[in-house]
Amino acid sequence: MYITFDFQSDVPLYLQLRNQVVIAISKGVLKPGDHLPTVRALSDESGVNAMTISKAYQLMKQEGYISTERRGGAVVSAGDKEIKVSKDTVNRLDLCISELRLSGMGEEQIVDLCRRLYREEE
Amino acid sequence: MLMKIFLWASIIWLLPFLFVVQRNEAKFKKNISIGVTLPQEAREDPEVQALLKKYVKETGIICIILGLAVIPCWFPKSYNWLLFAWMLWLDALIVFTQLPFIRYNKKLRELKAERGWNKKTSDNVQTEKVTVNISNISTPRWLSPWVFAGALLITLVPMAISSDLWPLILIFALTQIMFYLVYRYAFRTKSESIDDNVEITQALTQIRRSYWGRIWVKIAYATAIFSLGTLLLKNHGKLYFWITIIYSIYTLIVVASPEFKIRKAQEELTRNSGASEYIDDDEHWVWGMFYYNPRDSHSFVNGRVGIGSTINVARPFGKIMCIFTIIIMVLMPAFPFLLDWSIESKVVFVQEENHVTVSCGRSDYRVDLEHVAEVSLIDEYPEELSRTWGTATDKILKGNFSAKDYPPMQVCLNPGKTPYILVLTDNRKAYLFGTDDPLRTQELYELLKPQSIP
Structure with a gap:
């Protein structure tokens, strides 16, 4: 699995890592029990500061996507584990729905679009 | 003459060694030749081959x-x-052997751009990603620090047995600590990725990591044995000279042998790479040899080929190291003169009650006159006089x-002015003194003679 860090992006590096791992888990590229590299190894490999990688791991741990190991590695959490949806995610979804509604789409159309995107993910 | 032979032997090997290393740069390893990443199709290109041949020549x-400039x-x-x-x-030697590399790296890069050989590369070429x-x-998996601690303990043994060796043994001990720190922290553990082939990446990474550990463990224990040798042979100048030579040659072999083995493995394992997608980070390598990547938060990076690591010149530490290296290289020829200038070389002496103190700078050598058994004036050094610890310049020994x-023996003399005074005491001590003025030396001799005891 490839992780790309874009240094020009407005999205902070730790969030780029977090987002790519979350997408990989949701698409099944990363499965429960899969190991992620240690903070230091990923930092060495990418050149990104170890503190940045650690921040992403901590965030994913808080959100329930991964559990961290003693030696700095991480494991993708089991599917049955409760994932906390952050307030930020709910707010972003709220904003998207508002934009779609203002563009003239009705409830059914929005739900259809969501369903289509969800199935594409799978 | 012995000093000339010693200097010649300790430096001259660098010439054939650097030639072999530089010639080896022309062979393709990890798709790289003379610091330029090229696709498989470019390897047999007549223009590329011609440039590589010219570079070697x-x-x-x-x-x-x-070699002639040595005369x-x-x-x-x-x-x-x-x-x-x-x-x-x-x-x-350091500067001129790099010039063909820089010259042909530039030519090869130009040819690469001209032929569009940088099109098939992966995302890694983008400096922003x-x-x-x-x-x-x-x-x-790092070796336990206890592996290095064992070598350190052996190194310290002579200090417990012979107190006069402590400055030298302390240096060996500090060197041992440095070996561990270099092993652990001056090595970037980045994978040796060259393309999508996971097996080759893992093989190259494993080889590099395992040899790195072996090198430092071997050097650490060789230094420990050398430290023991210093204790055993401290009074046998010639034997000690030879054990120093053997230690130096062994260290060289321990470092050079894995370097060439790894280069060979990199050459063979990546022989078929570069046909489709491959990694090309030429953009980050100035002249193909200096790593400059502000996006990389690390100061140490994998060397392009071989086992070693190099410095990221874009980082503050890399910049400091770069400036430091340039200063050292510029000052290197001036070192002996700077040493002469900074070291007090005037030998003085003073008699106080029943002892005479001979001094030079901050070094004092006190001779108890009641223990003096024999004093003689000599014009040549005693046979196999060898320094255990101290200073040797044109003006002071x-x-x-x-x-x-x-x-x-404790020595404090001006090597250019004879005679010297050899003092032997009844408590098994020996001194060798001499000033910059034969008359003052004679005066000191009179003071030290057994009959001058009040």
Whole structure:
């Protein structure tokens, strides 16, 4: 699995890592029990500061996507584990729905679009 | 003459060694030749082949010229000018052997751009992005610090047995700590990725990591044995000289042998790479040899080929190291003169009650007159006089020495002015003194003679 860090992006590096791992888990590229590299190894490999990688791991741990190991590695959490949806995610979804509604789409159309995107993910 | 042979032997091997290393750069390893990443199709290209041949030839010519430039290094009679000549030659060797690399790296890059050989590369060429394959990343297993602690303990043994060796043993001990720190922290553990082939990446990474550990463990234990040898042979100048030579040769072999083995493995394992997608980070390598990547938060990075690591010149530490290296190289020929200038070389003496103190700078050598058994004036050094710890310049020789058939000897003299005074005491001590004025030396001799005891 490839992780790309874009240094020009407005999205902070730790969030780029977090987002790519979350997408990989949701698409099944990363499965429960899969190991992620240690903070230091990923930092060495990418050149990104170890503190940045650690921040992403901590965030994913808080959100329930991964559990961290003693030696700095991480494991993708089991599917049955409760994932906390952050307030930020709910707010972003709220904003998207508002934009779609203002563009003239009705409830059914929005739900259809969501369903289509969800199935594409799978 | 012995000093000239010693200097020649300890420096001259660098010339063939650097030639072999530089010639090896022309072979494709990890899709790289002379610091330029090229696709498979480019390897057999006649223009590329011609450039590589020219590069090897030019490197050879420069090495022959440098070999001839050694001749003037044999002429200086003074120790300082002799060192000056050799250090100047060393500077020339380091700089001139790199010139063909820089020249042909530039030519090869131009050819690469001209032929569009940088089109098939992966995202890694984009300086604003970095892509890593996390399935390829393996966590390195570091050797336990106790492995190095064992070597350190052996190194310290002579200090417990012979107190006069402590400054030298302390340096060995500090060197051992440095070996561990270099092993653990001056090595970037980045995977040796060259393309999508996971097996080859893992093989190259494993080889590099395992040899790195072996090198430092071997050097650490060789240094520990050398430290024991210092204890056993401290009074046998010639044998100690030979054990020093053996230690140096062994260290060289321990470092050079894995370097060439890894280069060979990199060459063979990546022989078929570069046909489709491959990693090309030429953008980050100035002249193909200096890593400059502000996006990389690490100061140490994998060397392009071989086992070593190099410095990221874009980081503050890299910049400091770069400036430091340039300063060292510029000052290297001036070192002997700077040493002379900074070291007090005037030998003075004073008699107080029943002892005489001979001093030079901050070094004092106190002789208890009641223990003096024999004093003689000599014009040549005792046989196999060898420095254990101290200073040796054109103007001053001082510190702890050993000599054949004598107990441990303390020396404080001006090597250019004879006679010297050899003092033997009844409590198994020996001293060798001499000032810059034969009349003052005679005066000191009178003071030290047994009958001068009040």
